[in-house]
Amino acid sequence: MKVFDLDMIQRVYERYPARIAAARKVVGRPLTLSEKILYAHLWEGDASAGFERGKSYVDFAPDRVAMQDATAQMALLQFMQAGKKRVAVPSTVHADHLIQAKVGASKDLQDSLNQNNEVFNFLSSISNKYGIGFWKPGAGIIHQVVLENYAFPGGMMIGTDSHTVNAGGLGMVAIGVGGADAVDVMAGMAWELKFPKLIGVKLTGKLNGWTSAKDVILKVADILTVKGGTGAIVEYFGEGALSLSCTGKGTICNMGAEIGATTSTFGYDESMRRYLIATGRQEVVNAADAIAEHLTGDKEVYAEPEKYFDQLIEINLSELEPHVNGPFTPDRGTPISKMREEATTNGWPLQVEWGLIGSCTNSSYEDLARAASIVKQAVAQGITPKAEFGINPGSEQVRYTAERDGILADFEKMGTKVFTNACGPCIGQWAREGADKQEKNTIVHSFNRNFSKRADGNPNTHAFVTSPEMVAALAIAGDLGFNPITDTLTNDKGEQIKLNPPVGDELPTKGFAVEDNGYQAPAEDGSNVEIAVAPDSQRLQLLENFTPWDGQNIMGAKLLIKAKGKCTTDHISMAGPWLRYRGHLDNISNNMLIGAENAFNGEANKVKNQLTGEYGEVPAVQRAYKAAGIPSIVVGDHNYGEGSSREHAAMEPRHLGVRAVLVKSFARIHETNLKKQGMLGLTFANEADYDKIQEDDTFDFLDLQAFAPDEQLTLQINHSNGVSEQIKVNHTYNASQIEWFRAGSALNLIKKMEA
Ligand code: MIC
Ligand code: SF4
Numbered sequence: 001m002k003v004f005d006l007d008m009i010q011r012v013y014e015r016y017p018a019r020i021a022a023a024r025k026v027v028g029r030p031l032t033l034s035e036k037i038l039y040a041h042l043w044e045g046d047a048s049a050g051f052e053r054g055k056s057y058v059d060f061a062p063d064r065v066a067m068q069d070a071t072a073q074m075a076l077l078q079f080m081q082a083g084k085k086r087v088a089v090p091s092t093v094h095a096d097h098l099i100q101a102k103v104g105a106s107k108d109l110q111d112s113l114n115q116n117n118e119v120f121n122f123l124s125s126i127s128n129k130y131g132i133g134f135w136k137p138g139a140g141i142i143h144q145v146v147l148e149n150y151a152f153p154g155g156m157m158i159g160t161d162s163h164t165v166n167a168g169g170l171g172m173v174a175i176g177v178g179g180a181d182a183v184d185v186m187a188g189m190a191w192e193l194k195f196p197k198l199i200g201v202k203l204t205g206k207l208n209g210w211t212s213a214k215d216v217i218l219k220v221a222d223i224l225t226v227k228g229g230t231g232a233i234v235e236y237f238g239e240g241a242l243s244l245s246c247t248g249k250g251t252i253c254n255m256g257a258e259i260g261a262t263t264s265t266f267g268y269d270e271s272m273r274r275y276l277i278a279t280g281r282q283e284v285v286n287a288a289d290a291i292a293e294h295l296t297g298d299k300e301v302y303a304e305p306e307k308y309f310d311q312l313i314e315i316n317l318s319e320l321e322p323h324v325n326g327p328f329t330p331d332r333g334t335p336i337s338k339m340r341e342e343a344t345t346n347g348w349p350l351q352v353e354w355g356l357i358g359s360c361t362n363s364s365y366e367d368l369a370r371a372a373s374i375v376k377q378a379v380a381q382g383i384t385p386k387a388e389f390g391i392n393p394g395s396e397q398v399r400y401t402a403e404r405d406g407i408l409a410d411f412e413k414m415g416t417k418v419f420t421n422a423c424g425p426c427i428g429q430w431a432r433e434g435a436d437k438q439e440k441n442t443i444v445h446s447f448n449r450n451f452s453k454r455a456d457g458n459p460n461t462h463a464f465v466t467s468p469e470m471v472a473a474l475a476i477a478g479d480l481g482f483n484p485i486t487d488t489l490t491n492d493k494g495e496q497i498k499l500n501p502p503v504g505d506e507l508p509t510k511g512f513a514v515e516d517n518g519y520q521a522p523a524e525d526g527s528n529v530e531i532a533v534a535p536d537s538q539r540l541q542l543l544e545n546f547t548p549w550d551g552q553n554i555m556g557a558k559l560l561i562k563a564k565g566k567c568t569t570d571h572i573s574m575a576g577p578w579l580r581y582r583g584h585l586d587n588i589s590n591n592m593l594i595g596a597e598n599a600f601n602g603e604a605n606k607v608k609n610q611l612t613g614e615y616g617e618v619p620a621v622q623r624a625y626k627a628a629g630i631p632s633i634v635v636g637d638h639n640y641g642e643g644s645s646r647e648h649a650a651m652e653p654r655h656l657g658v659r660a661v662l663v664k665s666f667a668r669i670h671e672t673n674l675k676k677q678g679m680l681g682l683t684f685a686n687e688a689d690y691d692k693i694q695e696d697d698t699f700d701f702l703d704l705q706a707f708a709p710d711e712q713l714t715l716q717i718n719h720s721n722g723v724s725e726q727i728k729v730n731h732t733y734n735a736s737q738i739e740w741f742r743a744g745s746a747l748n749l750i751k752k753m754e755a
Pocket of ligand 2: 361
């Protein structure tokens with residue numbers, strides 16, 4: 001097969017030496033890999049000045065864009081409005097999120113095609129029209145398909161999914177964004193990002209025994225927590241990094257999303273060469289080898305990293321223990337040797353009911369091979385697995401090859417359900433039997449996120465994240481406290497069996513194979529392709545412009561909800577069953593904030609309607625404010641909007657008339673999404689002011705008319721007892737972002753420029 005967009009990759013590499021030389025001049029010291037990639041992708045071309053990390057807003061020119069079905073709908077509905085004929089950079093759409101896992105691949109995929117026909121047709125024809133490659137349902141999970149086909153060392157891409165960062169495994173700077181950001185790049189405009197801070201992770205030693213690449217990131221997540229990477233690129237280096245496989249590096253970068261990192265990356269090395277060659281991209285290797293020195297950090301940097309990174313972490317792979325993170329948050333790490341004790345102390349059910357292997361994080365050939373080696377031992381030794389088992393291969397290429405090599409057969413011998421090459425249970429597309437009974441139970445999976453209700457909708461499911469091989473061991477044992485390094489299992493003859501550590505080929509010895517990879521190339525000239533959206537469609541809705549700011553201070557805004565604690569994008573705009581409305585803004589708005597905990601009563605989806613004094617569901621109460629023409633605000637806690645890139649979490653409040661979101665701190669993508677959609681995303685200047693917010697409060701923005709970069713805004717809180725107080729709130733809007741707010745949205749501004 002032909003390498004996709006080889007000419008683009010060669011062009012990027014051709015200009016690398018000059019770009020790096022310019023960067024060296026302005027920065028005036030050795031460069032990290034992250035800086036090289038960033039400076040090589042400046043919108044202005046050769047750097048004319050150095051940037052301040054964590055401060056400067058910089059315009060970049062990413063090389064490509066990736067979108068998945070659940071976010072592409074909104075991204076492309078917006079792109080349609082930008083008035084362009086064709087996308088300006090190579091772009092792809094991947095149908096992976098909308099496919100449910102129920103009985104197994106062939107039936108599930110067919111059911112999904114029937115149910116989502118309208119959406120898939122829309123995505124396929126709009127891709128065709130605008131020159132976008134379309135990967136059909138069943139082709140695989142976006143990030144695996146990107147790694148296999150599109151990622152290249154030293155490249156820069158953005159994608160409408162937070163795990164776009166997976167491509168760091170092939171040495172890219174790949175960043176998750178909202179659809180409106182993708183529209184900028186596809187429309188041929190600059191893409192803006194605050195120049196990231198840099199966290200260095202030095203890996204020494206070598207993985208062994210039961211430890212895998214997943215444990216590196218589980219450990220890093222434990223150290224940095226879900227917000228420790230915010231605004232930073234994590235750059236991995238050291239001898240330990242060289243010993244990891246390319247897909248293993250992908251796993252580590254993938255879950256960098258869970259620490260809020262802008263992205264993560266690794267320098268170009270042998271593992272990447274091997275992977276590129278195995279996936280048919282010798283030409284990319286040839287091109288990369290010619291400029292290899294620019295595709296990794298400078299020697300001086302890695303010799304004295306503390307001088308060049310804002311923060312430095314060191315992990316010795318030789319000493320790293322397998323980790324199991326959870327429940328309910330991916331940063332709660334427990335080494336397997338401590339799990340029994342931790343679980344018992346915290347009342348986590350020890351009995352494991354399901355083991356799931358897959359998701360964009362861990363669904364490579366190597367992942368399946370290593371997990372299969374455990375399963376095989378169990379079958380051979382007469383050990384009956386105690387938990388149920390399901391797998392989602394990452395791509396059709398991986399599935400086909402794994403089937404050829406007998407890996408899937410190993411799983412099937414143990415009664416494993418092989419689901420479609422898609423996200424499946426990872427995003428709540430899992431028809432788990434009995435989940436509606438809401439029983440307290442434990443599952444283990446190799447995914448990246450384990451927020452409450454995510455996989456099966458049951459708030460009492462305790463989901464734990466671990467490596468595929470550990471999922472296999474724990475599911476076979478049916479025991480969360482089982483430590484395969486020290487413990488034994490009883491087989492059907494009553495013998496005590498110790499499992500050998502996992503083994504598995506990094507890449508298939510017979511090479512990858514696939515019959516139909518599921519790719520649809522776009523038309524050369526798509527100008528005649530019609531995009532039809534039925535006016536009465538329940539799944540798709542053409543967008544209307546958001547109204548521009550009227551130039552007045554917002555006065556008399558009601559408090560819609562004061563959210564307490566973790567409020568991820570899953571809480572703000574739930575996935576699972578709601579994925580079906582991702583192309584219909586009004587319909588999906590009925591899930592707005594239904595998962596958020598109301599700080600005043602501890603309940604979800606129950607807030608006071610200040611007009612009637614009665615309690616109602618969040619979307620309904622907000623619709624009442626909207627109907628009455630009354631603005632409102634949302635108040636939240638730390639790391640608000642953590643998780644997904646879904647811009648629905650920003651568009652829904654915008655659509656329903658919420659004007660501002662005021663929180664202690666934001667997750668990066670969500671904050672940008674709010675800005676792009678013309679909302680006010682604000683933070684408390686004094687965190688303790690969160691406590692001042694009462695249930696019956698109304699708010700006046702006193703100096704919005706003077707909204708300016710680096711200037712605080714003043715908010716007057718009017719309590720129902722007649723007392724008013726003023727607080728200061730911070731924002732990170734620069735001048736052009738303030739223009740988005742004034743215009744009503746970034747898209748309104750693009751349209752204005754086109755007109
Ligand atoms: C996720 O893992 O939460 C998702 C579903 O892939 C999201 C994107 C989405 O909500 O469509 C993400 O991570 O960005
Ligand atoms: Fe899909 Fe899960 Fe990966 Fe998101 S995290 S892209 S839902 S597999």
